[in-house]
Amino acid sequence: MIVLKATQDKxxxxxxxxxxxxxxxxxxPILANVLIRKTGGSVQLTTSDLEIQIRTAADxxxxxxxxxxxxxxxxxxxxxxxxxxxxxxxxxxxxxxxVLKGGKSRFTLQTLPAEDxxxxxxAANFGPMFSVPQKTLKNxxxxxxxxxxxxxxxxxxxxxxxxxxGKQLSLVxxxxxxxxxxxxxxxxxxxRQEVILPRKTVLEMQxxxxxAEGAIEMQFAGNQAKFSFGGMEFVTxxxxxxxxxxxxVIPKNHKNGIVLGRAALLAxxxxxxxxxxxxxxxxxxxxxxxxxxxxxxxxxxxxxVDELSIDYAGDAIEIGFNVTYLIDALANMDQEMVKxxxxxxxxxxxxTIPENDSFxxxxxPMRI
Numbered sequence: 001m002i003v004l005k006a007t008q009d010k011x012x013x014x015x016x017x018x019x020x021x022x023x024x025x026x027x028x029p030i031l032a033n034v035l036i037r038k039t040g041g042s043v044q045l046t047t048s049d050l051e052i053q054i055r056t057a058a059d060x061x062x063x064x065x066x067x068x069x070x071x072x073x074x075x076x077x078x079x080x081x082x083x084x085x086x087x088x089x090x091x092x093x094x095x096x097x098x099v100l101k102g103g104k105s106r107f108t109l110q111t112l113p114a115e116d117x118x119x120x121x122x123a124a125n126f127g128p129m130f131s132v133p134q135k136t137l138k139n140x141x142x143x144x145x146x147x148x149x150x151x152x153x154x155x156x157x158x159x160x161x162x163x164x165x166g167k168q169l170s171l172v173x174x175x176x177x178x179x180x181x182x183x184x185x186x187x188x189x190x191x192r193q194e195v196i197l198p199r200k201t202v203l204e205m206q207x208x209x210x211x212a213e214g215a216i217e218m219q220f221a222g223n224q225a226k227f228s229f230g231g232m233e234f235v236t237x238x239x240x241x242x243x244x245x246x247x248x249v250i251p252k253n254h255k256n257g258i259v260l261g262r263a264a265l266l267a268x269x270x271x272x273x274x275x276x277x278x279x280x281x282x283x284x285x286x287x288x289x290x291x292x293x294x295x296x297x298x299x300x301x302x303x304x305v306d307e308l309s310i311d312y313a314g315d316a317i318e319i320g321f322n323v324t325y326l327i328d329a330l331a332n333m334d335q336e337m338v339k340x341x342x343x344x345x346x347x348x349x350x351x352t353i354p355e356n357d358s359f360x361x362x363x364x365p366m367r368i
Contacts (some may be wrong), residue, residue, distance in 0.1 A: 002059035003036065003067050004043050004088040008102065012080045015313060017049045017232060018054045020204050021074040028118070033070035035117045036091075037210055040064065046072060046119070055118040056232045064091075068114040071098050079107050122234050125192050125223035129216040132169060134229055138209040140171045143182040143359055146328040147312045148199050149175035156241030159296045162220070165192040172246045178325045179249050181360040195220045196239035208232065218273050250360055254341035256314035258287065259354050265292075266330040268306045272296040273323045275304040282368040283323040287342070288316040290359050296323070309343070319345045320368035326351075329361045 004011065019034060026032050026049075035046040041062070046055040070090060083089060089102040100107040141160070149157035152175065161172040167190075170183040197205075205227070209216065217230035220238075228232040272283050277298040286293040292310045297303040319342065329351055330338065341350040351361040 001065065001067060001093045002062040003038055003093055003098070005076075005088065005089045005145055006060045007085065008080055008083045008087045008089050010058075011089055011091075012077065014045060014058045015073065015077055015080070017208060018045050018056055019077060019202070020207055021049045021052050022047050022052060022073045023049060030070060030118070031108070032072055032074065032190070033117070034073040034076070035070045035114055035119075036068065038062070038067040040066075045236040046117070048118060048120055048122070048152045048237045049200075050118060051198065052204065052234070054204075054232060054234050056107060058231070067093060068095065068197050069093065069098065069111045070114055070117050071111050075109065076100065084250075089248050107111070107252070119361055120237075122235060123224040123227070126219035126221045126224075126226060127221045128192050129217050130164060130169075130186050130188055131217045132184055132186065134209050134216050135211045137216050138196065138206065138211065140169070140182045140184055140331050141209070144171045144173040144180035145206060146332060147175060147178050147180040147200050148202065152176070154241075156196055156239055156243055157309050158201050159196045159239045161171055161194065161196050161243045162218075162225075163192070163194050164190045164220070165217075166190070171245070173219075174244065174249070177322065178361065178363040179246060180362075181246060181250065182239060183358050187268045189339040193220045194243070195225055196241065196243055197225060197338070198234065198239050200237040201225075204366065205234070208234070215357055237331050249348075249362055250341065251348055251362065253277050254343045254347070254350055255337055256287070256317060256343065257341045258292065258310050258312045258314075259339045260292070260308065260310050261335055262330055262333060262335055264308055265338065268294050268308055269323055269327050269330070270290075272304040272306050272329065275302045276323055281322045281324050282320050282366055283326075284320050284368050285315075286316075286318050287312065290311050315344075320366045321349070321363060322366055325363045329363070335361070 022198045037044040041059050044057045083102045087102050092099045098109045163170040167186045172181050235275050272294045276296045283296045292308045295305045335353050338352045339352045348364050353359050
């Protein structure tokens with residue numbers, strides 16, 4: 001039976017959309033597989049790692065009738081990648097195996113029974129559904145995801161906090177040294193809901209979301225989140241735990257503020273970062289009326305100094321930062337101007353967009 005038949009590029013793109021979460025080696029061998037379920041002309045592909053499940057459906061040519069089985073996802077992708085994009089490829093079932101044919105090539109692949117595939121049990125009581133344009137969520141994730149912790153013992157920091165309330169969706173990430181906040185407006189009012197999406201989910205969402213027109217629908221339950229977009233359904237477990245109160249971390253009323261060009265500041269930091277030491281990524285910012293001086297040095301007694309002219313008449317401040325934290329934020333923004341607010345050399349700094357409350361970035365100072 002011909003399960004599906006189409007050009008290489010069509011089959012490959014559908015497969016790649018669901019297989020980002022698939023591990024090559026897993027304690028459960030079947031989780032390295034993709035579940036293929038054919039109903040008439042429609043083929044549904046599902047992958048899972050027990051925490052996340054991704055499902056999509058597409059129409060392919062093939063024989064009439066129903067079929068279901070699982071086959072190695074990565075292996076299938078690796079084979080397809082070696083074929084020309086416009087080549088017609090077919091997947092046929094034959095005695096508990098799947099045969100992939102394209103041109104004069106033929107690959108016989110082992111399958112595992114579909115009934116052994118562990119589907120994620122969906123929560124019974126999801127909250128109200130709401131949506132934002134895909135592009136909006138992609139931008140929000142880009143503005144905060146670099147601040148997520150990696151393998152932190154405080155597991156609730158290894159992800160992003162989603163807060164939906166009224167007509168606002170806010171995303172927050174922190175690793176204890178810096179915190180990023182970004183928000184967007186919703187079309188409908190929703191009751192307050194707060195969930196923490198795991199790091200792997202966030203990275204996979206960033207890979208899948210596109211700038212194309214179209215909305216992403218979201219629903220949250222006590223221990224699960226569900227996203228639907230572009231013909232895909234994405235279900236993920238949530239991180240349990242209490243996220244820090246980010247409103248207390250974001251400084252209010254810093255008395256010294258500088259508005260300056262984002263690109264110029266980013267370039268200056270990137271230049272001075274070259275002479276920081278690998279372990280100790282510190283730069284010093286000297287701010288005085290009219291001038292911002294960025295300086296760094298390293299164990300080899302090398303030194304970098306860079307100056308920017310600024311419109312500033314506040315206090316003279318010398319403050320140290322991990323330069324990577326500043327570069328991360330500036331590189332993930334696209335605004336022309338940014339605002340840096342400071343109190344003194346020992347308080348955290350606040351980076352924002354002038355006249356715009358939708359993005360806030362807090363970074364702790366470091367002693368240099």
